[in-house]
Amino acid sequence: DAGVIQSPRHEVTEMGQEVTLRCKPISGHDYLFWYRQTMMRGLELLIYFNNNVPIDDSGMPEDRFSAKMPNASFSTLKIQPSEPRDSAVYFCASSVGGGNTEAFFGQGTRLTVV
Amino acid sequence: KNEVEQSPQNLTAQEGEFITINCSYSVGISALHWLQQHPGGGIVSLFMLSSGKKKHGRLIATINIQEKHSSLHITASHPRDSAVYICAATEWDTDKLIFGTGTRLQVFP
Numbered sequence: 001d002a003g004v005i006q007s008p009r010h011e012v013t014e015m016g017q018e019v020t021l022r023c024k025p026i027s028g029h030d031y032l033f034w035y036r037q038t039m040m041r042g043l044e045l046l047i048y049f050n051n052n053v054p055i056d057d058s059g060m061p062e063d064r065f066s067a068k069m070p071n072a073s074f075s076t077l078k079i080q081p082s083e084p085r086d087s088a089v090y091f092c093a094s095s096v097g098g099g100n101t102e103a104f105f106g107q108g109t110r111l112t113v114v
Numbered sequence: 115k116n117e118v119e120q121s122p123q124n125l126t127a128q129e130g131e132f133i134t135i136n137c138s139y140s141v142g143i144s145a146l147h148w149l150q151q152h153p154g155g156g157i158v159s160l161f162m163l164s165s166g167k168k169k170h171g172r173l174i175a176t177i178n179i180q181e182k183h184s185s186l187h188i189t190a191s192h193p194r195d196s197a198v199y200i201c202a203a204t205e206w207d208t209d210k211l212i213f214g215t216g217t218r219l220q221v222f223p
Contacts, residue, residue, distance in 0.1 A: 033211075043200065043213040056210065089155060099204030099211050100145045100164070105157040 006106035018080040025094030035091040120214035133188040137201030145204040
């Protein structure tokens with residue numbers, strides 16, 4: 001398996017534009033996590049899915065953020081409209097079980113909103 | 115107060131030195147993770163443990179549940195060990211990971 005695959009690796013966009021980040025988890029993993037990493041706050045959980053169902057989205061900062069998992073092999077994180085403070089590295093991770101199993105991270109998407 | 119705290123924040127060492135990074139947590143946990151992040155960003159899981167000790171090559175992770183403390187040790191450190199090491203605790207009631215702020219390690223030849 002190629003691991004967790006995220007795209008794009010880098011995204012530069014103008015304030016107000018819609019941004020969509022994509023993630024393909026490892027096949028057979030039932031859990032998918034979206035994290036955001038900033039210098040100020042470190043790594044933070046945004047949302048996680050179990051068997052394609054959102055379980056906890058309490059970390060999603062505002063209504064501008066939304067995430068979907070239409071099937072077991074694909075998830076998106078959308079920001080609309082984007083703002084400069086959304087600039088961060090966004091990681092997707094997947095695992096067989098929940099937080100008690102090893103998490104496998106994607107390479108991340110570095111988002112810059114200007 | 116952060117629920118997961120790491121120390122030190124920054125660490126420099128000479129090649130060959132023994133290194134210890136500490137992690138303390140205040141929440142009830144079901145597992146403790148150690149992650150490694152190299153410059154350029156990728157995050158790799160090093161260990162997941164809920165009791166005792168685990169060893170992988172030159173890396174050793176220990177946890178003391180009673181004291182709510184874990185350590186990551188690197189024996190015979192090497193410049194390629196230079197990275198940020200992140201401790202993360204799985205909250206037992208939410209199953210979510212709470213992350214420490216990381217320890218930036220630089221090992222010089």
